[in-house]
Amino acid sequence: MPIETEGEIVAIETAINAVLGPITGVIYDTVFFSVEIGTVALPFVVIWLIGAAVFFTIRLGFINLRGFGHAVRLVRGDYSQATAEGDVSHWGALSTALSGTVGVGNVAGVALAISLGGPGAAFWMVVAGFLGMTTKFVECTLAVKYRRRNADGSFSGGPMYFLPIAFSKLGLRRAGVAAAGFFAVATVFGSTSLFPINQAYVQFSYVSGLEGGLAFGIVIAVLVGLVIIGGIRSIAKVTGILVPIMCGSYILAALAVILSHAADLPGVVGIILADAFSLGAVGGGFVGSLIIGFQRAAYSGEAGLGSAAIAHSAARTSDPIAQGFVALLEPFFDTVVVCSLTALVIVSTGLHTASDLEGIEIASAAFANVFPWFPPLLALTIVLFAISTLIAWAYYGERAWGYLFGETPRRRLLFKALFLSIVAVAPTFSIIEAIRFLDAMIFAMAFPNICALYLFSGEIAADLKAYWAKVRAHGTDGTGASRPAAARRLAERQAP
Structure with a gap:
């Protein structure tokens, strides 16, 4: 039955919020349980994520730095092998993952971090992104190592x-199976997050007046449906084109x-660094900007x-291990590059001091300060960001659904139909409790995942050592693919 009046929409929202409220309250408060650090409260899940990033960065000898050049060459296709197993290229996998992370958080999230924690929060976002490169390396290496063919x-x-394999190391395979089921359920729910499509509609409506x-929602659902119906190969083809276009256009702008504020750039960098280590009161000073920066980076x-x-x-x-190298590029582009540029735009235009604006309004006003015509283009960019995020999370949800209910074409189609139905109606509603619930589900994924990463830490370190040994011994990328002598010499210098 179609929704015909605003009153009906409000009534449905009220009813859904009333039902979800008590459930969401318990789940949200559990996932985002806060720890008091000085005058600032930090969700424990952020400590959980950043702690793992620091641990693995040290445990693997700063592979996010030493392996960066090697990762770029892998994505470039220098070591592609026709006989390698898999569905998509290194770039196809990376662009799909990037499409799920590059989005509203890189624009509105940075603006929010600066408004809450001062310009220094942007610096700590970049630090967290740099550390997160190693976490991505570990989790994506494991995903390839223990994947299965359908x-x-x-x-x-x-x-x-x-997860079951990780917990088996402790003799707790049943607990691992339960953790895997929990992760899959959280992924299914998290994939249907209303936030990207809601934010895209808000910005579109604000700029167009329509x-x-x-x-x-129906238009977006159709566009997303045309892509995801073809599976990962179709998704990778589209994201392989969409990600460079949307990221490239945003970076150029x-x-x-x-x-245009080049003369002020040294002063802008000075403001960010000074605020990052300030003992002032804005956002709790040094501690506040660090906490808020780390928190927004976790979201981004x-x-x-x-x-x-x-x-x-x-x-x-x-x-x-080769795919682990590719994966570490994702937080670099998503957080280190894009978030840094957003911060420089906001601070260089002086909009970091605006008290009458919030979130994406700050970023929009900062761009409009130089290009009055830019807000409509930003609206289009946000819509593209939302579409790319939905495409990636549709795939994540589909795979988790398949784990729970079986990898059959009919069951995959059922998930896609449910997913697209939610996308179609999402802009119509403002269901606060649903958004809170789905956000909690996304971050709940971190608890079992990080546990597994710790349990595999020794194995990953050994695999990385063996990979570098193959690089030194055979002049390959570790998979057997040969390469030019200059590239081999560079890899040998990078290897421990």
Whole structure:
């Protein structure tokens, strides 16, 4: 039965909020349980994520730095092998994962971090993104190593497949199976998050002045449906084109704004660094900006949640470590590059001091400060960000659904139908409790995933050592693919 009046929509929202309220309250408060640090409360899940990132960065000898050049060459296709198993190329897996993380958080999230914690929060976002590169390396390596081939020849992988193996190391395989089921359920719910499509509609409506949430949702659902119906190969083809276009256009616009204030750039960097280590009261000073920066980075990059591992498990590669290298580029582009540029735009235009704006309004006003015509283009960018996020999370949800109910074409189609139905009606509603519930589900994924990463830490370190040994001994990328002498010499210098 169609929804015909605003009153009916409000009534439905009220009823859903009333039902979900008590359930959401318990789940949300559990997942986002806060620890008091000085005058600032930090959700324990953020400590859980950042702690793992620091541990693995040290445990693996700063592989996020030493392996960066090697990762770029892998994505470039220098070591592609026709005989390697998998569904998509290194770039296809990376672009799919990037499409799930590059989004509203890179724009509105940075603005929110700065408004809450001062310009210094942006610095700590970048630090957290840098550390998160190692977490992505570990979780995506494991996803490829323990993936499985389906009856139709495709591959499925992710934390739900390596969790039972991880817990078996402690003699707790049943607990591992339960943890895998919990992760899959959280992924299914988290994939249907209303936030990206809601934010896209808000920005579109604000700029265009047009109303019609249902029509907007149906259009987006059709566009997303045309992509996801073809599976990971179709998704990778689209994201492989969409990610460079949307990221490239945003980066160029940001650079144009920054260069228009080039003379002020040293002072802008000074403001950010000074505030990052300030003892002042804004956002709690040094501690406040650090906490808020780390928290927003966790939302933006998703390192440690295990979501990107699902996409990378489909990569065409002969060595799981090779895909781990590719995966570490994701937080670099998502958080270190894009979030840094957003911060520089906001601070260079002086909008970091605006008290009458919030969230994406700050970023929009900062771009409009140089390009008055930019807000409509930003609205289009946000819509593209939302579409790309929905495409990636549709795949994550589908794979988790398949783990729970079986990898059959009919069951996959059922999930896609349910997913697209939610996308179609999402802009029509403002169901606060549902958004809170789904956000909690996304971050709940981190608890079992990080446990598994710790249990596999020794194994990953040994695999990485063996990989570098093959690089030194055979002049290959570790999978057997030969390469030019100059590249081999560079890899040998990077290897321990």
